[in-house]
Amino acid sequence: MNQKNNEGYFIGLDMGTSSVGWAATDTHYNLIRGKGKDLWGVRLFEEASTAQERRTNRTSRRRNQRKKQRIAFVKEKFRAEIEKVDPNFFKRLDESQLYLEDKTIKAPYLLFNDRNFTDQDFYRQYPTVFHLRSEMLNSDKKFDIREIYIACSSLFEHRGNFLNKSLGSDVLDGEQIFHDLSEVSEHCGIDWNLKHTKLYEVRKILSDRNTTRTKKLDELKECLEIDKKTEKNKIEFLKLLCGNKADPKIMFPQYTFDSDSVSSFTFMDANWEQSLSAIEDKISTDEYDLILVLKSIYDWSIIANLMKNEKTGGMYPYLSMARKDSYDKHKEDLHLLKSVIKRLVPEEYNRFFREYNEKGNVYTNYIGSVQYHGKKQRFKHSTREDFYKEVNKLLKPFEGKDEEVDRIFKEIELATFMPKQITNMNGVIPNQVHAKELIVILEKASKYYDFLNKIDESGLTVKDQIIQMFTFQIPYYVGPLANYNGKGNGWAVRKPGEETTKVYPWNISKVIDEKETADQFIKRMIKTCTYLGDEYVLPKSSILYQKFAVLNELNPLKIDGQPVSVELKQSIYHDLFEKGKKVTQKGLINYLKKEGVIPKNGETVLLSGFDIDFKNTLSSYRKFCDVFEAKSLNDKQIQMAENIIEWLTVFGDSKKFVKEKIAESYPQLNKQQVKRILSFNFKDWGQLSKQFLELEGEDLETGEYHTIIQSLWETNNNLNQLMSNRFTYKEQLNKKRKKIDKDLFEFTHEDLNDLYISAPVKRMAWQTMKIMKDVVTVMKEPPKKIFIEMTRSDGEKVRTDSRKKKLALLYRKIKGESRDWIKEINKYEDKDFRSRKLYLYYTQMGKCAYSGEPIDMERLFDKNVYDIDHIYPRCRVKDDSLLNNCVLVKREENTNKGDLFPVRPEVQNKQESLWKFWLEKGLISQEKFNRLTRKTPFTDDELANFVNRQLVETGQATKTIADLFKFTFPKSEIVYVKAGNVTEFRNKFKLYKCREVNNFHHAHDAYLNIVVGNVYDTKFTKNPRNYIKEQKKDDSKEKYHMNKIFEYPVSRNGVDAWITKQNESINIVKKTISKKTPIITKRSYKASGPIVKATIYPKNKTKDESYLPKQTSVPALRDMKKYGGMTDIKVAYFFLVEHEEKGKKIRTLEVVPFYKISELKTKEQLQSYCEKELHFIKPVVRCKEIKMYSLLNINGVLYYIIGKTGKYCSLTNAMELYVNQKVIDHIRNIVKYKNMGYFNGAEEDFVAENLKLYNLLKDKHLTVFNKRLNPEGEKLEKYQTVFEKLSIAEQVEILLQILRLTSTNRKTEADLTLIGGSAHEGTLKLSKNLTRFAKDQVKNGQIPKILLINQSPSGLFESEIDLLTV
Secondary structure, three states, X not given: OOOOOOOOOEEEEEEOOOEEEEEEEOOOOOEOEEOOEEOEEEEEOOOOOOOHHHHHHHHHHHHHHHHHHHHHHHHHHHHHHHHHXXXXXXXXXXXXXXXXXXXXXXXXXXXXXXXXXXXXXXXXXXXXXXXXXXXXXXXXOOOOHHHHHHHHHHHHHOOOEOOOOOOOOOOXXXXXHHHHHHHHHHHOOOOOOOOHHHHHHHHHHHOOOOOOHHHHHHHHHHXXXXXXXXXXXXXXXXXXXXXXOEOHHHHOOOOOOOOOOOOOEOOOOOOHHHXXXXXXXXXXXXXXXXXXXXXXXXXXXXXXXXXXXXXXXOEOOOHHHHHHHHHHHHHHHHHHHHHHHHHHOHHHHHHXXXXXXXXXXXXXXXXXXXXXXXXXXXXOOOOHHHHHHHHHHHHXXXXXXXXXXXXXXXXXXXXOOOOOOOOHHHHHOEHHHHHHHHHHHHHHHOOOOHHHHOEOOOOOEHHHHHHHHHHOOOOOOOOOOOOHHHOOOOOOOEOOOOOOOOOOOOOHHHHEOHHHHHHHHHHHHOOEOOOOOOOEEEEOOOHHHHHHHHHHHHOOOEEOOEEOOHHHHHHHHHHOHXXXXXXXXXXXHHHHHHOXXXXXXXXXXXXXXXXXXXXXXXXXXXXXXXXXXXXOOOHHHHHHHHHHHHHHHHHOOOHHHHHHHHHHHOOOOOHHHHHHHHOOOOOOEEEEEHHHHOOEEEEOOOOOEEEHHHHHHHOOOOHHHHOOOOEOHHHHHHHHOOOOXXXXXXXXXXXXXXXXXXXXXXXXXXXXHHHHHHHHHHHOOOXXXXXXXXXXXXXXXXXXXXXXXXXXXXXXXXXXXXOOHHHHHHOOOXXXXXXXXXXXXXXXXOEOOOXXXXXXXXXXXXXXXXXXXXXXXXXXXXXXXXXXXXXXXXXXXXXXXXXXXXXXHHHHHHHHHHHHHHHHOXXXXXXXXXXXXXXXXXXXXXXXXXXXXXXXXXXXXXXXHHHHHHHHOOOOEEEEOOHXXXXXXXXXXXXXXXXXXXXXXXXXXXXXXXXXXXXXXXXHOOOHHHHHHHHXXXXXXXXXXXXXHHHOOEEEOOEEEEOOHHHHHHHHHHHHHOOOOOEEEEOOEOOOOOOOOOOEEOHHHOOHHHEEEOOOOOHHHHOHHHHOEEEOOOEEEEEEEEEEEOOEEEEEEEEEEHHHOOOOOOHHHHHHHHHHOOOOEEEEEEEEEEEEOEEEEEOOEEEEEEEEEOOEEEEEEOOOOOOOHHHHHHHHHHHHHHHHOOOOOOHHHHHXXXXXXXXXXXXXXXXXXXXXXXXXXXXXXXXXXXXXXOOHHHHHHHHHHHXXXXXXXXXXXXXXXXXXXXXOEOOEEEEOEHHHHHHHHHHOOOOOOEEEEEEOOOOOOEEEEEOOOO
16 A cells, blocks of 8 residues: 655655666655555666767768769769770679679689780789879870779779868968968967968978978977977977877966876877867867867878979879889888898798788788788788887897998888878878879870760760769768658758759759758757757857857956956957957956056966966957958948858858858958958857847846846856846746646657757656656655756766876976975875875975964874865855865864854965965965955855755756656656765765665665755755845854754754654664665667677688678678678567477577568567578467566576577676675775775774675575576685685775676676686576476476566566466
């Protein structure tokens, strides 16, 4: 019978991207029972992946498909002419991958099978296709039509990038990219002093193949007159140009990069963009563009290097000529290397040139093949750098002693030794370079082959059609073209009557409605507003959005801790920011001095509220001022600029389209203005919409009405402040947000598509809604309150930087210290600085923050001597930030300060110079300095804001989920719960959790969300301002101490939320947490994703049962023993089938491979599959669908089914381990030792607890888990003696491995080799032949039972299917 009363009930939710904990209690925190169970549990599920991987694979498939279509187009144009001389030419090409016996044309040669000319003759004349193309480019003779086709199709195989469409045919000119460098650098406040003569020198230096990267850097520094001491950031930028590693922290010293993920990078690294993405959020758009322009110049220098003719000193006119000479150079170098190795180290010759070692870096690895005694093998290439290292290692003993060795080493240093024709650097070559060759080859061929000059209905010659096909790129806003009748993944809109017309470069404007397609692209691709989910965001370069970004960053500006006036803020905006350049701290100080705001000489002032330099600029505003030749823009010009910015952001890749839109909308713009506009590069989108920034609201204190952007201009509030209770913007937002007019039971998964949330959050929300449906069904009414907490996802930022590295870097900059701080710091390991006291000791240079006296290191950890004080007292605000709020002080100083704020004047007067020194050296943050030096006490607004932080959730996803609950539970009160408050509650009452034990902690957190959330909600109400006023009254009994909330009773209007008398409330909580009744369920699913891995394995590695042919359309290729195949066939789900074997009926669990999922939807289709492909006799499908991670009860033990290996189904444990709190505490201690290298308590006590834990886990496996298919209890008993002799570190490792045997979050498996077990101990598998398994059980005297348990998401409802009898 359901436990409920007239007071209603509460639901608590702990929501994460891979789990949802839930609990239902009465108003006194007792768990409610329903369906014979305690109503609390955990729903586990795989985190939903975004569409990125699928999109990447789909894009790659489309790219390959389009390449094949382009080559097929060329083939069709050449076919008739080629078949005149060789009817079987294309047939031989089509069958090129087949063995001779499988070909329909049994010809010994592939390309040329003539009586007087074969492939051997062809390759003797043209060793590579570049030799062929070079000959064609240099000669006017008539070439065989097949040779012309080979040359053209090879160009179509690799037609270059389309990154810079503004390049002409002469890409080596480079004038435009150096112009872009000057322009972007100016916006970033960087002057390269690039005069015409210097520009010539720079280009010469960068394109010199005979200069090392280091020497290039030195020459550039000298040429550009770089000051090594004051212009270190410029040197880092130049390093990128030279192909060296550059450090973002030095490039952009104005920003604090506090993560290890920000590391040095080089354009030579194929993954350099990943390094750039780590800093993208920190730097401005202009600074990001600067990196991209530098990459363009680097690419230009690579092409210039490739095209340089070392013999003449000039440039090759065509790339193929350069490639041909690279081949000849490689051949010469190979001859040199072979002779040197044969002469100096002959014993290494075979290893280097005739053998293959998979992990080697010798010549055979470098070229990716080896041919010896007539046998040829191909394999993965090693990199040039690895090959160079191998040569270096081999010939190092002869350096300086042998002229030929020295010659090799010099070329290695220049990276010119043994060049390859095809390298990863080919990606920098633009389409224009290849197109230049194609045009000349076709032009010359057309003199001899008239078919190339024929004009068809398109009005173009065949030659022109081929060139257009080569140079054309589908505009990205048009997208995929295979979108007939609205089907497919595309959004392209075709014009009436053109629904089935094939699209070509010359008819795309006739077939595709580009304007309507562009509108569809905007609707499909552009993000929606963070606050107004129905509205599209503004471009990041929008004048309005940049105004918002600048004001939001500028408004917190303070001088000596005091906010600047609104008038001064507006003057700074007009006089500095509207110039469009980056505003630096130095520039701002100069401006303030000039305006007389601060003294020109004498005492320094402190600027705060921003991050060294301002990140945001008004670059778009200034660009359009230049276009209109105006000092400022009027409203009409701003609107014109905004439209153009949007067009350029959406259609930036198609300047032609933008030009048409400008001509159509603004014919008054002259050619020069249009040209200037089209040179702008705008990309990316903001987070907010125009409708949001123009949302009107009231300031409740002044009664004034303003839009958000007006308030940012007219006040010094930033956006967070405007969204507080002082303004009505939040109310207005709630009115505008789209309402979900459905109750809980009408709500469907499709309704989530209207919410602006990611795929992982969407899955979490849906699982939560399904749990809520279950609970409300059982309770027969909605809850009184819903308490929600969303845990931080893996994608959110956490601190990963090394405190040790950070301190060492700071101390290197501090000069003149007698004490060797760096030497001291280096004595410690990274993990030592996890100690808050030790870290603060070094941020304060070993001194007490309040007395300035030296701290005795030997007594640092004595709690009676030194304390960590919170500058903002913990009684007022919960802020444990080491960066901003914590200082290390003597115990008596902390006692003297107590809970007072601000810091006592006598301490401030004495210590301010010391604090300023720490600030200047970067040891403490600006915010910490502001708190230490502040003279005024907290205002009521601040106190209310401190309270509000504990009640209001700022995460947008959490707000969205809360809104969802408000719509589907209109009568329930939604209460946010901060994870930090629950953690603090756990720590206070020693209710620690440990993820390594079980999944109960999610249910516990959900339960504690009810307890903690209700206490905070009752105590502080929904209006913290009123609470602060209330508790300040003389007769108030309210105790306001943020750190002691649970030490006093909490009640309001006669309703108790926390009863301290006789520890009533906490006793209920502890009793509940000690229960082992949470219901754990896991989401089962049909697997999706790629059918197989893309890697094709050779014939000697493939096996029929676990591999797929690499191509099924060609019958011969289905023979994997001959042609190889692809592996890792994904299992979509299982099914149970009964069939006959040797005249007897048996039941087996079979899999539906993912590549068959669309064909096997019905029971009849499955039965047909069993007959035709599995070759079963009289199959009958007994259970049509058993999903991945379905729950099985096998002889009373619970398992999840997770996959198939040969004749067995793979299982994993589904039974949670239960231990008491004392055991949990010790497991937490061993996890701490594993991660941090130390533990709490004495060593002998720690070892004793390890032995107790081992015994406990052994006993669990001998009792609770003893009926497992692969029990471990007796083995653990046998291994115990060995365990006792292990070191502490080894014991910890083994205990954590044993815990894996009872984990339900991973495959059941443990590495117990340290104690004599196997590396894969405890793996669980079930024979797919259930009949045989059942017979074996009977033989062993057991009654076999295999049940499939179908659970609802909450586990409150379930059903069973007996797989042996169904």
